[in-house]
Amino acid sequence: MNKIKIGIIGGAGYTAGELLRILIHHPMAEIVFVHSKSNSGNKIYDVHDDLFGDTNLVFSNHFHNEVDVVFLCVAHGESKELVKQFDNSIKIIDLSQDFRLISDGNSFVYGLPELNREVIKIAQHVANPGCFATAIQLALLPLAEKKLLQSDVHITCITGSTGAGQSLSETSHFSWRQNNLSVYKAFTHQHLAEIGQSIVFAQPDFHHSINMIPQRGSFTRGIMASMYLTCEKSLDDIQNIFEKKYEKHPFVFVSKKNIHLKQVVNTNKCLLYLEKQDDKLLIVSIIDNLLKGASGQAVQNMNLLFGLEETMGLKLKPSAF
Amino acid sequence: MNKIKIGIIGGAGYTAGELLRILIHHPMAEIVFVHSKSNSGNKIYDVHDDLFGDTNLVFSNHFHNEVDVVFLCVAHGESKELVKQFDNSIKIIDLSQDFRLISDGNSFVYGLPELNREVIKIAQHVANPGCFATAIQLALLPLAEKKLLQSDVHITCITGSTGAGQSLSETSHFSWRQNNLSVYKAFTHQHLAEIGQSIVFAQPDFHHSINMIPQRGSFTRGIMASMYLTCEKSLDDIQNIFEKKYEKHPFVFVSKKNIHLKQVVNTNKCLLYLEKQDDKLLIVSIIDNLLKGASGQAVQNMNLLFGLEETMGLKLKPSAF
Amino acid sequence: MNKIKIGIIGGAGYTAGELLRILIHHPMAEIVFVHSKSNSGNKIYDVHDDLFGDTNLVFSNHFHNEVDVVFLCVAHGESKELVKQFDNSIKIIDLSQDFRLISDGNSFVYGLPELNREVIKIAQHVANPGCFATAIQLALLPLAEKKLLQSDVHITCITGSTGAGQSLSETSHFSWRQNNLSVYKAFTHQHLAEIGQSIVFAQPDFHHSINMIPQRGSFTRGIMASMYLTCEKSLDDIQNIFEKKYEKHPFVFVSKKNIHLKQVVNTNKCLLYLEKQDDKLLIVSIIDNLLKGASGQAVQNMNLLFGLEETMGLKLKPSAF
Amino acid sequence: MNKIKIGIIGGAGYTAGELLRILIHHPMAEIVFVHSKSNSGNKIYDVHDDLFGDTNLVFSNHFHNEVDVVFLCVAHGESKELVKQFDNSIKIIDLSQDFRLISDGNSFVYGLPELNREVIKIAQHVANPGCFATAIQLALLPLAEKKLLQSDVHITCITGSTGAGQSLSETSHFSWRQNNLSVYKAFTHQHLAEIGQSIVFAQPDFHHSINMIPQRGSFTRGIMASMYLTCEKSLDDIQNIFEKKYEKHPFVFVSKKNIHLKQVVNTNKCLLYLEKQDDKLLIVSIIDNLLKGASGQAVQNMNLLFGLEETMGLKLKPSAF
Numbered sequence A, B, C, D: 001m002n003k004i005k006i007g008i009i010g011g012a013g014y015t016a017g018e019l020l021r022i023l024i025h026h027p028m029a030e031i032v033f034v035h036s037k038s039n040s041g042n043k044i045y046d047v048h049d050d051l052f053g054d055t056n057l058v059f060s061n062h063f064h065n066e067v068d069v070v071f072l073c074v075a076h077g078e079s080k081e082l083v084k085q086f087d088n089s090i091k092i093i094d095l096s097q098d099f100r101l102i103s104d105g106n107s108f109v110y111g112l113p114e115l116n117r118e119v120i121k122i123a124q125h126v127a128n129p130g131c132f133a134t135a136i137q138l139a140l141l142p143l144a145e146k147k148l149l150q151s152d153v154h155i156t157c158i159t160g161s162t163g164a165g166q167s168l169s170e171t172s173h174f175s176w177r178q179n180n181l182s183v184y185k186a187f188t189h190q191h192l193a194e195i196g197q198s199i200v201f202a203q204p205d206f207h208h209s210i211n212m213i214p215q216r217g218s219f220t221r222g223i224m225a226s227m228y229l230t231c232e233k234s235l236d237d238i239q240n241i242f243e244k245k246y247e248k249h250p251f252v253f254v255s256k257k258n259i260h261l262k263q264v265v266n267t268n269k270c271l272l273y274l275e276k277q278d279d280k281l282l283i284v285s286i287i288d289n290l291l292k293g294a295s296g297q298a299v300q301n302m303n304l305l306f307g308l309e310e311t312m313g314l315k316l317k318p319s320a321f
Helices: A014-023 A079-083 A113-121 A131-145 A191-202 A235-246 A291-305 B014-023 B079-083 B113-121 B131-145 B191-202 B235-246 B291-305 C014-023 C079-083 C113-121 C131-145 C191-202 C235-246 C291-305 D014-023 D079-083 D113-121 D131-145 D191-202 D235-246 D291-305
Strands: A004-009 A029-035 A069-072 A091-094 A125-127 A153-159 A210-216 A223-230 A252-255 A270-277 A280-287 B004-009 B029-035 B069-072 B091-094 B125-127 B153-159 B210-216 B223-230 B252-255 B270-277 B280-287 C004-009 C029-035 C069-072 C091-094 C125-127 C153-159 C210-216 C223-230 C252-255 C270-277 C280-287 D004-009 D029-035 D069-072 D091-094 D125-127 D153-159 D210-216 D223-230 D252-255 D270-277 D280-287
Touching: A004 A014, A014 A029, A014 A291, A069 A079, A069 A291, A079 A091, A091 A291, A113 A131, A113 A191, A113 A291, A131 A153, A131 A191, A131 A210, A131 A223, A131 A235, A131 A270, A131 A280, A131 A291, A153 B153, A153 B210, A191 A210, A210 B153, A210 B223, A223 B210, A235 A252, A235 A270, A280 A291, B004 B014, B014 B029, B014 B291, B069 B079, B069 B291, B079 B091, B091 B291, B113 B131, B113 B191, B113 B291, B131 B153, B131 B191, B131 B210, B131 B223, B131 B235, B131 B270, B131 B280, B131 B291, B191 B210, B235 B252, B235 B270, B280 B291, C004 C014, C014 C029, C014 C291, C069 C079, C069 C291, C079 C091, C091 C291, C113 C131, C113 C191, C113 C291, C131 C153, C131 C191, C131 C210, C131 C223, C131 C235, C131 C270, C131 C280, C131 C291, C153 D153, C153 D210, C191 C210, C210 D153, C210 D223, C223 D210, C235 C252, C235 C270, C280 C291, D004 D014, D014 D029, D014 D291, D069 D079, D069 D291, D079 D091, D091 D291, D113 D131, D113 D191, D113 D291, D131 D153, D131 D191, D131 D210, D131 D223, D131 D235, D131 D270, D131 D280, D131 D291, D191 D210, D235 D252, D235 D270, D280 D291
Parallel strands: A004 A029, A004 A069, A069 A091, A091 A125, A153 A210, A252 A270, B004 B029, B004 B069, B069 B091, B091 B125, B153 B210, B252 B270, C004 C029, C004 C069, C069 C091, C091 C125, C153 C210, C252 C270, D004 D029, D004 D069, D069 D091, D091 D125, D153 D210, D252 D270
Antiparallel strands: A153 A223, A223 A280, A270 A280, B153 B223, B223 B280, B270 B280, C153 C223, C223 C280, C270 C280, D153 D223, D223 D280, D270 D280
16 A cells, blocks of 8 residues: 655644654655745754654645645634645645534534544545544543433633644743643633534533633643533443443543543543542543644544554653653 | 740641741741651751741740740641640641531631631631632632522632642652642542531522532642632622622732732732623632641731731732742 | 832833832832833733732833932843933942943942942942852852862853743743753853953952853743862861851851752742862852842842841742742 | 563563553564562553553563563662573663673673664673763763863753652652752762763773763753863864764764754654864753663663664654643
């Protein structure tokens, strides 16, 4: 089988960097171009400097159609324009939020393999989910699929600084963020739309509130979403439901011991932990926001699009510490 | 006026250290003894080594009654025994949780000045509140006093590592905790008891759940408690209620701008921030767990017990960064 | 005695913020204006938001001569212009590097109290030392004054992120700096000039190299300078020399136990530690870069200029953790 | 070719954990036993919990000779005893310091591939180098091999907390180490012996001092060693020497741009950066202490011992942030 010819648009950002870190060691990947307006002519490692010694690729200032798949790593809003510039025969994986919501004329499949694997396999265009949305959906979908979301859901989700990308701002300044914590976009985070869409798809009668309090944490990588709801089932029953749901999904695991964020950092895994207190069910979900929450999941989707082993190139050494 | 003669029991722990950092610059404090079983004979700065150059005090292996007030900085459970060893004439401020709950024979006043200032002023024994309990009560009491707690309350509260004291454990290991995050004691944290006691005291008809999800954060000092509930009042009305409640309390402030934890680190302040989304009211409350959440509040209580200016010795320079 | 009327220029930066944190609790300080071009009309706490609740001062867009002293907290190069706009009767403390080096027409006294206390007391204009320069000079001056600098000096000095101010840059981005470390300006840091000037002043025959390797550390506040040189004296003799040198200086202390940076964070102290290995003398020097390395020392200088107790307003609670 | 049968002794420590993270994805590795006295019967992921979902291996309480290679991940001093318990036919890679120094009866080859690759290939026993020793030797050996070490060498090397292993101590406590920095073992670190041995091996006439100031940094993974010496050669000449030295070594790279620690974290790479100021040559060397400084290098040695591609299993995704 020939290698997959790959183009990347928006190559200088964090998600593109993470994509490159995965793809340069992916046995079936051939990177054909890495497009960046601002860095054209520079070496990849001039921007993603941890790749010094690993690749001599250069950013290019144009892109073309001689590829099998294109990853769009651009700002929200830009993907809509870019898509028009590629032939219909080229597969597209969009990491922005432009195509995540179902609408007339939107040909993109929502790329959460644990929800849509079979459809992704035959898709042409994939909208890669948001980072918070991934962590939260993987925690709630097993229940939704059993129509067990029968109360409001109360979520606090805390993200590392890489979730905000490489742009400089007060809240990404080290002197500000080190040892700090803050709430933002309470109840209104844009990922609620895609979460709600998937929940209702799985459990059409769902009519409760999903309350989401995002926070900025004092760490670089990772998302921890902790959430609770009312649930009459026993912990055993719920654990069975979760384990069954994920037994054939290679990146999601249900831990019977309490979990902590660094168990998944620098991996494509999601770990889930369940606990019951009276009729309250607590679910904790952890992912690496740049991997399962972005570029790792994008490669997982690429593997599915091209009939490869779903885990190919994604058996990553955790950083652990 | 004579200086206040002070004894400290359990002098080698984090809360005693913080107490010493405050008291050695307090204009009315005279530290008579600092008791520590394990460190008897050592200099204070051998243990609290940031005090090198500030004091030559020595830990002693016995305590006595020639003081005006004793601070108990011992493990939960030990205060009950210690109290018996002091004359009735000596005022006691207990930082453990032994005397926080009302019960037969418990002579201690619950030492949250924003709830009990007038009673503290005439008290003999004060039970200093817990750190989470302080942050959460200051956020909820203004509503409870107006009988406005009319729904479940959903709280996530994240603490710095100093909240767990100086004992060594896996979750206090730097290699583990740096860049990490985890949930513990979900719905069951021991501070719920004192929170509930104060809420019901202020709003006797309160009958909803207070759901509390504590988390270990990747920082050393501080607590951020974010919580929400259903409330029909307008944001303006609620802000007025909070401002009125705290206008005569020198350490609690209501911010109209969003807040972040480091605004209060190394101070005795509590900052509150309010936001409404439809009928949901979000309250964010931040304190330094070792100051307003422990030793700072203990000195505030001492000031009240002895008729001093409530802020004496507590106008601390924030560390800010 | 009347309070000292104070003006601050460049009020929105880190050093001005730190100055305000000290001065609002300084018993003899009256802040008359805080000038900021970019923030005129805003509250001080809009920028230095940890001061919310502590002050209602407002930034002004002009400055004037109705003050006793002006602090210049502006970028290097700007002080030279500003100085001309103040009457000769007004004392000036400049935190930039514009006036630190002796030259024709430079009326500023180098404001290191441990070197120049008596001259500062009668000065009109003070050039506040640089942060690295402070840490290093306090380590070397006791030797220089005894003509004991008889070899090259090898220095590594590591600074927290606040040393680079509040401007946003790649190396101040949290995602970059957290858990990171890097060397910059090896052998060429601009503070070498003022260090050399003081050393030669104290030991005119000094003719060796001072090698300085500055590094960016993964922390917010503080500087640790570790350095070594050849020295024939015994450790006891050297310790005596250091202790004698600093016995009347209230902020510098010689520790016989090894030290660590957080012993001085959020204080105006400098701690020194000495160790000998054969004929090599190691000196470790720690300060808070924003306090003894900048604004704390500026207030120390103000105290000297106005005949106040040198420590007034500077007995700060360490943050310790 | 058959897979390599592997035994690991001391399986619960940090270096064994890191070894497991690499070996479970190594295409030629078959882990036969992971020995741990304290954890016998437990799952690997009970201790190294980031491996949950990756392996179901269990710690065993005995080891045997049915393996091709044994990794000793035990405390210094224990390897000497353990070695006797394995057949001569079994290859041994020792991560302790027991066999790093040449002595009568020591059959171990010093396992720095960039110094000893050809000898390692035919060795039976390999002594894996120390972490500081690796970073420093890779910086100095290119010069030593050209007899260019003609002055004292001045080294500051800063290590992350994982360098001290998983034992709990004051300096590994999060509340202590976060935002902190300290010097230890100045001039006397035990790695100086192996560094000196290699330097003299490469440049027998070397007779200068190697001054080494180790420090504890506020980060978890990595070592940065910065050092300088006197060197008359031009920067171009030296860069050529370094590039030539390492052109056939797949993990060591010479950067013409300044470097920072996180470029190598979670990789087996060493990056070197050179700079000249007059006759002073600065060399900065960075590695991940647990990988190129321990377990990664151990696998590199295993690859050499068994005639595999040197990089097999070691093309790791950097964590970058």
